[in-house]
Amino acid sequence: MSHNRLSIIMPNLLTWDGKKPVTGGLERYVWNLLALLKEMGISPDVHQNGSFDWEREVNGINIRGYGMARIAIEAAIQEIHGNTDRVFYASIIYHPTLYKPDSVVISHGVWWDSSNYDPVANLAICRQALEQAKTVVSCDYNFLNVMRATLPTLSHKIEVIPNFADLELFKPRQALKVKDGGDITILFPRRLDICRGIDLFLNAGIRIVKKHPGVKLHLAVDTNHPEFNRVVNEYINSTQEKNRIITGSYSFEDMPEVYATADIVVIPSIFSEGTSFSCLEAMASGCTLVVTNVGGLTNLIIDGYNGLIIKPDENELVHALETLIANPRLRLNLSRNARSVAESFSLNLWKERWRKIIREVYPDLVSPVF
Amino acid sequence: MAKISILTTNHYSPEGNRIIYGGAERYGVEFTKMLVEMGFDVEWWQIGTGWESEIIPGVKLRTIPESEAPLKTLPRLNQAFYEKTVDADLAVYFVTFLAYPQVKEKSISISHGIFWDYPGFDTDLQTDTERREWLRRLYIALNGPQKVVSVDTATIQWAVSTWPGLFNKFEYIPNFVDTEKFKPGDKVLGNNKVRVAFPRRMTSVRGINEAAYAAEVLTKKYKNVEFHFIGRAHSDELEKQLTQWANRSQNIYYYWKSPEDMPRVLVNMDIVLIPSKSTEGTALSCLEAMAVGLPIIAGYVGGLSDLIINGYNGLLIKPTPKNLVNAIDYLLKNPDLRQKIGRNARETALAFDITIWKKRWAEVISEVLGK
Numbered sequence: 001m002s003h004n005r006l007s008i009i010m011p012n013l014l015t016w017d018g019k020k021p022v023t024g025g026l027e028r029y030v031w032n033l034l035a036l037l038k039e040m041g042i043s044p045d046v047h048q049n050g051s052f053d054w055e056r057e058v059n060g061i062n063i064r065g066y067g068m069a070r071i072a073i074e075a076a077i078q079e080i081h082g083n084t085d086r087v088f089y090a091s092i093i094y095h096p097t098l099y100k101p102d103s104v105v106i107s108h109g110v111w112w113d114s115s116n117y118d119p120v121a122n123l124a125i126c127r128q129a130l131e132q133a134k135t136v137v138s139c140d141y142n143f144l145n146v147m148r149a150t151l152p153t154l155s156h157k158i159e160v161i162p163n164f165a166d167l168e169l170f171k172p173r174q175a176l177k178v179k180d181g182g183d184i185t186i187l188f189p190r191r192l193d194i195c196r197g198i199d200l201f202l203n204a205g206i207r208i209v210k211k212h213p214g215v216k217l218h219l220a221v222d223t224n225h226p227e228f229n230r231v232v233n234e235y236i237n238s239t240q241e242k243n244r245i246i247t248g249s250y251s252f253e254d255m256p257e258v259y260a261t262a263d264i265v266v267i268p269s270i271f272s273e274g275t276s277f278s279c280l281e282a283m284a285s286g287c288t289l290v291v292t293n294v295g296g297l298t299n300l301i302i303d304g305y306n307g308l309i310i311k312p313d314e315n316e317l318v319h320a321l322e323t324l325i326a327n328p329r330l331r332l333n334l335s336r337n338a339r340s341v342a343e344s345f346s347l348n349l350w351k352e353r354w355r356k357i358i359r360e361v362y363p364d365l366v367s368p369v370f
Numbered sequence: 371m372a373k374i375s376i377l378t379t380n381h382y383s384p385e386g387n388r389i390i391y392g393g394a395e396r397y398g399v400e401f402t403k404m405l406v407e408m409g410f411d412v413e414w415w416q417i418g419t420g421w422e423s424e425i426i427p428g429v430k431l432r433t434i435p436e437s438e439a440p441l442k443t444l445p446r447l448n449q450a451f452y453e454k455t456v457d458a459d460l461a462v463y464f465v466t467f468l469a470y471p472q473v474k475e476k477s478i479s480i481s482h483g484i485f486w487d488y489p490g491f492d493t494d495l496q497t498d499t500e501r502r503e504w505l506r507r508l509y510i511a512l513n514g515p516q517k518v519v520s521v522d523t524a525t526i527q528w529a530v531s532t533w534p535g536l537f538n539k540f541e542y543i544p545n546f547v548d549t550e551k552f553k554p555g556d557k558v559l560g561n562n563k564v565r566v567a568f569p570r571r572m573t574s575v576r577g578i579n580e581a582a583y584a585a586e587v588l589t590k591k592y593k594n595v596e597f598h599f600i601g602r603a604h605s606d607e608l609e610k611q612l613t614q615w616a617n618r619s620q621n622i623y624y625y626w627k628s629p630e631d632m633p634r635v636l637v638n639m640d641i642v643l644i645p646s647k648s649t650e651g652t653a654l655s656c657l658e659a660m661a662v663g664l665p666i667i668a669g670y671v672g673g674l675s676d677l678i679i680n681g682y683n684g685l686l687i688k689p690t691p692k693n694l695v696n697a698i699d700y701l702l703k704n705p706d707l708r709q710k711i712g713r714n715a716r717e718t719a720l721a722f723d724i725t726i727w728k729k730r731w732a733e734v735i736s737e738v739l740g741k
Contacts, residue, residue: 113530113537123531141675141686145524146531148487148648148671155487159688160670162680271534293542298523299675305721309542337717344682 004365006037008046009080010090014058016051018065021058023222024191025277026108028252029163030090034061036351040358041367044088047080049073086362092129099132104361107138107158109274109295110146114195123150130154134361137354139163139274140296159357162299164350165280165342172286173260176336180328182214186321187262187287189220189255189278190269192228197268197292197312202235204317205266209241212325219247220258259285263331264324267291270312275300275345283307284342288331290320300345306337372739373411375458376402377451377468379444381414381431386421391629392571392602393545393654394482398464400546402426404728408735415451417444441495441504443470443511460739463515470507473514476738481520483651483672484528488575505532512536516738519731521545521651522673541734544676545652546727549720552661554712555637563621564702565596567639567664569632569655570646572603572612577645577669580691582615584643587695588702589621595702599624600635636662640708641701644668645689652676652722660684663716665708667697677722683714 012022013030021027030046037044038060050065057063064083069076074095081087081100089105099105107129112122129136130151136158138144148155186205190196198221205217223229229249236245250258259265265282266289273295280300282289289307291297303309308324310316324331359366381398391399398414402425405412414425418433425431434454436446444467452472455461461474469479495501512518512529518539520526526540559565566585570576578599585597599616603609609624616624627635636642642659643666650672657677659666668674669689678684685701687693701708 110527110531113527113534115534117534119532119534141670142524142527144670145484145487145672145675146528149484149524149528150532152487152489152491152648156688160686271530293523293526295527298542299679302676302679302718302721303544304726305718311538311542340714341679341682344679349681 004041004367005043005045005085006362006365007080007084007087008034008044008090009077009084009087009093010046010048012048013046014048014056014063014065016049016065016069018050018054018056018063023224025163025274026091028277029106029108031059032164032347032350033090033354034059036354037358039351040355042358042362042365047084049076086365088362089129089133092125094125097128099129101132101134102361103133104357105129105133105136107136107143107274109138109140109272110143111272113294114271127151127154130157133157135159135357137161137357140299142295142299143274161350161353161357162296162345163275163277163280164345164347165277165284166347167284167343169256170259170281170284170342171256172335172339176286176332176339178328178332179263183216184212184214184263184325185216185218185261186264186266187218187220187258187282188266188268189258189262189282190267191222192225192232195270195272197270198232200268200270200312200314200317201266202232204268204314204321205245206239206241207314207318208321208325209244215244215325217245218258218262219245220250220255221247223249255281256285259287262287264288264290264321266317266321267297268312268317269294269297271295273297280342280345283338283345286335286339288324288335289338290317290324300341301338302341305334306341307334371409371411372459373413373457374405374460374462375451375455375474376412376414376462376464377447378414378416378464379447379468381416381425382418382423384417384419384433384437386418386423386433393651394464396629396654397480397482397545399426400724401731402429404731407728408732413455415454417447441500441507443467443504443507445471448472460735463511466518467508467511469514470511471514476740477515478517478519478734478738479511479515481518481522481525481651483522483649484525485649487672488648509533509536512539515539517541517734519543519734522676524672524675525651541730543727543730543734544673544722545654545657546724547654547657547661547719547722549661549723552633552636552658552719554663554716555634557638558634559638563594563596564592564641565598565639566641566643566698567598567600567636567659568643568645569598569600569636569659570644570653571601572599572608575647575649577643577647577689577694580645580647580689580694581643583691584695584698585622586619588698589619591699592702593621596621596623598635598639600626600632602626632658633662636664639664641698642666643694643698644674645687645694646671646674647689648672650674657719657722660715660722661719663712665701665711666715667694667701677718679718681711683711683718685711 049069463479652673666684
């Protein structure tokens with residue numbers, strides 16, 4: 001075992017059979033983190049849930065899947081703890097566990113802010129992480145606020161590092177200017193997960209498309225659950241507006257182009273939201289944003305300055321979209337400010353903030369800086 | 371003319387003598403002016419021995435001699451208010467817990483931010499039973515009114531993470547600033563010094579001790595840096611101590627000014643500290659400093675993250691003494707950055723102009739009154 005090995009523990013960087021990468025914000029986050037750790041002279045590997053025991057190397061990173069997860073996640077984590085020395089938890093563990101004490105845990109935002117969850121049980125899950133780990137890094141300020149309001153004596157363990165956008169990949173294709181007339185494309189760049197508000201987007205979007213012949217909807221969605229795509233596509237095909245509703249699934253490399261062709265981007269999360277990559281990338285691309293007042297989105301958008309903030313409500317979304325369609329000048333101002341705010345969320349700043357935390361928590365793994 | 375009755379705890383002190391214009395009191399004044407402009411008949415109620423006063427000329431403030439506050443709630447005050455305001459068309463509970471246990475048929479409450487997020491709160495409600503009972507009462511208070519207007523998104527997130535069903539109760543109306551009154555201007559004091567201001571109430575939750583520590587460290591390090599502590603403390607004695615403390619250092623000042631004087635004071639400042647540790651909403655002092663175009667160093671607490679985007683229009687820090695010193699030092703060494711984030715602060719402040727605040731409030735009130 002390498003003397004400067006740091007083992008990342010997470011649910012699934014690859015699918016449980018180890019065959020292909022999983023698409024999602026957490027997974028993107030971890031790939032960037034792995035690159036940063038390597039830059040710092042640390043040798044990272046990844047330990048995750050598996051449908052059987054396997055070991056793969058992807059992009060030079062050793063990844064191990066633990067079949068024990070099929071029986072009990074907590075047992076898989078126990079096995080991982082036995083196989084590793086210094087560890088790093090890429091997300092809060094939802095199962096009873098004993099975190100290794102000199103470790104970092106990342107919180108990607110409050111996930112239980114919906115009636116489907118038991119607040120008491122989920123707060124206990126957070127308490128476990130705050131009590132046992134050394135530092136909890138939160139991607140937004142609202143998780144921190146919830147913890148401070150619930151467990152004030154533990155919240156000093158929290159450091160905030162908001163998510164980032166790659167400002168070179170995601171940028172306006174040309175100087176932003178007033179777009180008066182012409183078609184307007186409204187983009188939904190999220191996974192097909194109930195928390196991400198696909199229903200809200202489609203219901204409001206179709207009302208807008210019915211009324212405005214020049215408006216198109218574009219859904220850039222994942223294919224993690226093909227049955228969800230089938231349901232959504234069937235629904236779209238049953239509408240009269242189907243020709244003006246485009247759906248696609250894109251690789252990360254294609255996303256800059258997807259944003260570049262969008263005028264308005266909607267992030268209609270209903271619950272479980274942090275500082276969304278989609279939101280940050282749309283901002284960096286100079287799109288005009290409509291977001292909900294859920295989770296960390298309010299840490300990225302100031303209502304009326306660099307986007308519009310609404311409640312996750314169909315009428316409010318329709319109203320916001322109508323306002324933007326009618327006001328090209330407002331769209332321009334919001335999108336310009338969105339780009340300039342995004343510059344405070346650069347990948348470099350994110351790395352700089354992480355380097356500081358990693359040096360503090362894992363001083364033994366980092367080569368000294370002279 | 372529809373009548374609005376507003377219940378608060380203490381706009382004036384219960385004896386009616388010591389007047390401190392903190393953020394909530396100023397909110398109350400602007401709120402009253404707005405309601406009067408909208409044509410409502412307004413009256414206020416608070417704790418007191420029976421004296422009467424005015425909150426603004428022509429708007430009465432009456433008192434109710436009920437100050438018993440079991441488990442940080444005021445059920446007897448709430449009940450007396452309910453009985454005394456039979457003629458009200460709409461009740462506004464100026465603090466969320468005042469809506470416990472009973473609300474008027476048409477009612478709104480206002481959350482000025484999370485106020486229980488400091489470790490000391492645990493000693494106020496020492497047992498699990500007390501804590502649970504307090505939460506139960508808070509739930510009743512939040513669930514009663516048709517709308518809870520929250521000045522920040524932190525409170526909404528906490529409430530929804532505790533009781534998901536409350537989501538639709540909340541309306542987010544961030545605090546306001548008059549960007550005509552608070553705007554960049556010329557310094558009277560000149561540019562020979564860099565002036566750091568702490569324009570807050572002088573209390574621990576606002577980070578007074580961290581700021582005082584930073585003032586001592588940095589005035590020793592730099593001869594051209596001044597610290598201005600501008601605001602009232604909780605008592606005459608504390609204010610006297612602060613004056614004595616400030617008098618010991620040549621470049622540390624302590625004084626206070628009326629809200630009307632603050633625009634011309636702030637334009638002379640170069641950096642503003644809002645290093646709150648807890649109990650914070652969308653601080654008026656933060657918005658005012660933003661509107662003047664000043665770079666702000668804010669604690670990452672409560673509603674401040676609704677106003678400040680770290681590195682864009684201010685710095686958002688974990689409010690430890692060391693972090694505060696480092697952040698001030700960083701801005702002292704980077705005048706260009708101060709300029710840039712100060713400009714962005716002014717730009718973002720325009721999105722919180724008082725005219726927008728009034729428009730949002732008008733929508734909520736008409737929704738609840740149902741025209």
